[in-house]
Amino acid sequence: MTALSAEAAASFDALWSQISVIGRSSTGGYRRFAWTASDAAMREWFIGAARDRGLDVQTDRNGNLWAWWRPDAHGDERAFVTGSHLDSVPDGGAFDGPLGVIGALCAVDELKARGVRLRKPVAVTVFADEEGARFGLACVGSRLMTGGLEPDRARALTDEDGISLAAAMTSAGVDVAAIGRDDELLRCIELFVELHIEQGRALVDSDAAVGIGTGVWPHGRWRFSISGRADHAGTTQLDDRRDPMLCVGELVLEARRQAEQHGGLATVGRVVVEPNAVNGIPSRVSAWLDARAADQEALDRMLIGVAERVGRRASFEQVESVLTNESLTSATEFAPEVRHRMLTCLGADTPLLATGAGHDAAILASQVPTGMLFVRNAIGTSHSPEEFAERADCLAGVRALADLIEDWLRP
Amino acid sequence: MTALSAEAAASFDALWSQISVIGRSSTGGYRRFAWTASDAAMREWFIGAARDRGLDVQTDRNGNLWAWWRPDAHGDERAFVTGSHLDSVPDGGAFDGPLGVIGALCAVDELKARGVRLRKPVAVTVFADEEGARFGLACVGSRLMTGGLEPDRARALTDEDGISLAAAMTSAGVDVAAIGRDDELLRCIELFVELHIEQGRALVDSDAAVGIGTGVWPHGRWRFSISGRADHAGTTQLDDRRDPMLCVGELVLEARRQAEQHGGLATVGRVVVEPNAVNGIPSRVSAWLDARAADQEALDRMLIGVAERVGRRASFEQVESVLTNESLTSATEFAPEVRHRMLTCLGADTPLLATGAGHDAAILASQVPTGMLFVRNAIGTSHSPEEFAERADCLAGVRALADLIEDWLRP
Numbered sequence: 106m107t108a109l110s111a112e113a114a115a116s117f118d119a120l121w122s123q124i125s126v127i128g129r130s131s132t133g134g135y136r137r138f139a140w141t142a143s144d145a146a147m148r149e150w151f152i153g154a155a156r157d158r159g160l161d162v163q164t165d166r167n168g169n170l171w172a173w174w175r176p177d178a179h180g181d182e183r184a185f186v187t188g189s190h191l192d193s194v195p196d197g198g199a200f201d202g203p204l205g206v207i208g209a210l211c212a213v214d215e216l217k218a219r220g221v222r223l224r225k226p227v228a229v230t231v232f233a234d235e236e237g238a239r240f241g242l243a244c245v246g247s248r249l250m251t252g253g254l255e256p257d258r259a260r261a262l263t264d265e266d267g268i269s270l271a272a273a274m275t276s277a278g279v280d281v282a283a284i285g286r287d288d289e290l291l292r293c294i295e296l297f298v299e300l301h302i303e304q305g306r307a308l309v310d311s312d313a314a315v316g317i318g319t320g321v322w323p324h325g326r327w328r329f330s331i332s333g334r335a336d337h338a339g340t341t342q343l344d345d346r347r348d349p350m351l352c353v354g355e356l357v358l359e360a361r362r363q364a365e366q367h368g369g370l371a372t373v374g375r376v377v378v379e380p381n382a383v384n385g386i387p388s389r390v391s392a393w394l395d396a397r398a399a400d401q402e403a404l405d406r407m408l409i410g411v412a413e414r415v416g417r418r419a420s421f422e423q424v425e426s427v428l429t430n431e432s433l434t435s436a437t438e439f440a441p442e443v444r445h446r447m448l449t450c451l452g453a454d455t456p457l458l459a460t461g462a463g464h465d466a467a468i469l470a471s472q473v474p475t476g477m478l479f480v481r482n483a484i485g486t487s488h489s490p491e492e493f494a495e496r497a498d499c500l501a502g503v504r505a506l507a508d509l510i511e512d513w514l515r516p
Numbered sequence: 517m518t519a520l521s522a523e524a525a526a527s528f529d530a531l532w533s534q535i536s537v538i539g540r541s542s543t544g545g546y547r548r549f550a551w552t553a554s555d556a557a558m559r560e561w562f563i564g565a566a567r568d569r570g571l572d573v574q575t576d577r578n579g580n581l582w583a584w585w586r587p588d589a590h591g592d593e594r595a596f597v598t599g600s601h602l603d604s605v606p607d608g609g610a611f612d613g614p615l616g617v618i619g620a621l622c623a624v625d626e627l628k629a630r631g632v633r634l635r636k637p638v639a640v641t642v643f644a645d646e647e648g649a650r651f652g653l654a655c656v657g658s659r660l661m662t663g664g665l666e667p668d669r670a671r672a673l674t675d676e677d678g679i680s681l682a683a684a685m686t687s688a689g690v691d692v693a694a695i696g697r698d699d700e701l702l703r704c705i706e707l708f709v710e711l712h713i714e715q716g717r718a719l720v721d722s723d724a725a726v727g728i729g730t731g732v733w734p735h736g737r738w739r740f741s742i743s744g745r746a747d748h749a750g751t752t753q754l755d756d757r758r759d760p761m762l763c764v765g766e767l768v769l770e771a772r773r774q775a776e777q778h779g780g781l782a783t784v785g786r787v788v789v790e791p792n793a794v795n796g797i798p799s800r801v802s803a804w805l806d807a808r809a810a811d812q813e814a815l816d817r818m819l820i821g822v823a824e825r826v827g828r829r830a831s832f833e834q835v836e837s838v839l840t841n842e843s844l845t846s847a848t849e850f851a852p853e854v855r856h857r858m859l860t861c862l863g864a865d866t867p868l869l870a871t872g873a874g875h876d877a878a879i880l881a882s883q884v885p886t887g888m889l890f891v892r893n894a895i896g897t898s899h900s901p902e903e904f905a906e907r908a909d910c911l912a913g914v915r916a917l918a919d920l921i922e923d924w925l926r927p
Binding site: 132134194195196201236237238241243303304305306322324326334335336337338339340341342343345348350351353354355356357358361364365370372373374375376377378379380381382383384385386387388393395397431460461462463485486487488489490491 | 545606647735753754756764769776786787788804842873874896901
């Protein structure tokens with residue numbers, strides 16, 4: 106592995122400081138939701154940073170950004186594409202997404218500093234709406250591009266205020282009539298590699314600052330919409346109640362039991378209560394289950410176990426529970442030949458790790474050879490203001506990415 | 517019992533229709549929170565309706581409204597006071613509160629139609645902020661007047677937007693420096709009777725349209741503030757999590773078990789999750805327990821049972837759970853001599869009922885002889901858009917109230 110140049114390290118520091126205040130909330134975390142003002146500010150920042158590097162910036166039909174670095178003379182060679190996303194979850198950390206975008210720009214700087222001859226195009230991408238924090242569906246930009254999401258379904262997604270994704274994208278200048286699978290763009294990609302902060306503790310206790318992704322667990326989101334009957338908390342006898350909250354109690358506890366039993370992960374992170382009054386039985390509660398497991402069968406068994414438990418309590422309480430799958434992503438294995446080449450380039454002792462987290466790379470993997478690089482997370486925490494990676498580890502990630510591109514550019 | 521005059525019945529219909537659109541939400545229920553625009557509209561309506569009847573309207577030091585009907589020549593006779601409140605819970609019903617105010621105004625019309633000679637003053641009151649939907653504490657107006665709430669504590673209460681009760685009352689023209697126990701006003705009250713819709717099924721299957729309240733169960737509100745650690749739902753192993761939501765699951769299910777065991781009522785009607793993201797472990801969850809029981813010992817045992825269960829899970833999950841009592845109202849028994857006189861006047865077969873719901877009458881009862889009249893609830897549902905009482909039953913309530921006042925005015 107070559108050492109990282111001073112130029113690329115300086116670029117990293119400069120780019121990082123430029124975005125540190127964009128969309129920051131009082132918690133210290135970030136609220137950069139897709140197609141909002143803070144998201145627009147991030148996108149503007151990216152366009153400026155890419156143009157500063159002489160890259161040709163284009164917005165694709167689905168609102169994803171592409172910054173092209175092309176050889177002076179070139180034919181129809183396909184590109185090494187690298188990038189990530191700039192949106193965040195509510196009060197998300199600084200690294201989830203931006204590290205992969207800044208890392209990609211710095212890798213370009215690094216290759217220039219090394220004087221690498223560009224034989225094929227390199228593109229830096231920013232995929233739109235990866236987290237799904239606003240419209241409820243993750244990886245919308247990459248799903249649309251690969252045809253994994255129907256344009257009609259995407260246009261009809263709405264946020265909490267009832268604003269449709271179609272309206273939000275239109276306001277941002279995207280022609281939503283033209284969204285959908287982009288074969289022309291997919292044909293330009295020879296390889297996609299996403300650099301990302303690791304989101305667990307897989308590297309915390311290892312000597313390695315960087316690991317190679319092997320794949321993504323199957324995972325999905327399910328909404329339990331439970332309708333009861335609003336009533337006075339102080340006068341309605343227990344037998345007369347139709348209290349939907351009791352099903353939420355069952356859901357929360359059973360989800361954890363099922364995850365333990367099947368070695369998976371299950372989380373109830375979002376609950377919306379109506380009317381949410383201290384002295385009133387709720388009329389309706391919606392609760393979301395995020396579930397992940399090492400294989401589809403385990404995931405199915407977890408979900409069935411939770412749904413049965415909630416359903417039984419709903420019957421008993423005479424409330425109506427409707428279960429809706431909002432997203433489901435099958436198990437993804439990144440291309441073995443890409444992983445093999447990454448191991449050869451970065452060292453055979455580089456840790457290999459699977460993750461429960463979804464990524465644009467997992468969406469791209471259905472269409473093009475794909476790999477992922479993970480940078481060690483210092484505390485194992487993500488989707489939190491506390492999320493943190495050491496600067497030295499981030500720079501090691503940039504260096505690994507630059508090494509992979511240089512290796513790929515060799516004749 | 518005398519029949520209700522056509523004049524009073526016509527008043528009832530007119531007054532009812534005047535307020536039907538004020539503060540109505542899309543659910544069909546009402547959102548008339550204390551010291552908001554819809555609350556102000558209700559208060560303005562009351563002032564107009566009282567003045568139309570020649571009543572002398574005053575706002576007391578605590579923001580409660582008093583409409584006085586005084587004899588032409590009078591000494592220091594104390595008054596028969598009747599009234600209720602005009603604010604609502606979120607998406608509350610039409611009857612809870614307004615029935616007692618409209619009923620009181622109609623009782624005045626009825627007494628005039630009957631040509632009753634006014635030997636002592638009658639006052640119609642509107643107590644401010646009974647539901648506590650906005651500032652979290654119920655019966656603020658009556659608690660302040662009776663000295664049951666410290667002025668400093670009241671002024672410091674805040675709503676969801678961080679607006680203090682002091683600021684909200686000041687905006688509405690109340691001098692918040694002067695709030696607090698009002699001995700002068702309390703001395704003017706000989707008897708307080710509140711007419712209210714019944715909030716359960718105590719009268720549904722009875723032949724009686726009207727019942728007499730015997731007292732209010734001890735009841736309170738407790739907030740569980742549970743702090744964990746925000747983290748990624750897809751990558752944080754179960755053992756590494758500090759997920760506060762698990763305690764909410766325990767709280768919801770244990771509250772119901774304790775209520776069953778002790779013959780009480782327990783409700784978790786309000787839950788606030790931060791950051792409330794589908795794919796994130798919450799950093800913090802606040803959940804409110806409303807608990808009521810026939811006696812204080814049962815209520816204490818229920819709360820201890822719930823708190824122990826939540827506390828054990830909090831220890832196990834390494835999250836911090838802080839329990840705060842937001843309000844606690846001891847058992848109230850309405851004055852037996854008032855109840856006896858009501859039974860004599862309305863008929864010895866009039867049903868007697870205790871309730872789990874708090875009322876301004878229960879606050880007043882600590883200071884002055886107090887009684888309550890309940891109008892049959894057609895479906896047993898309250899704090900809901902569906903809340904309903906038949907017109908004939910409401911008019912029976914007005915007639916009963918007028919009968920009580922007429923009886924009291926006799927020499």
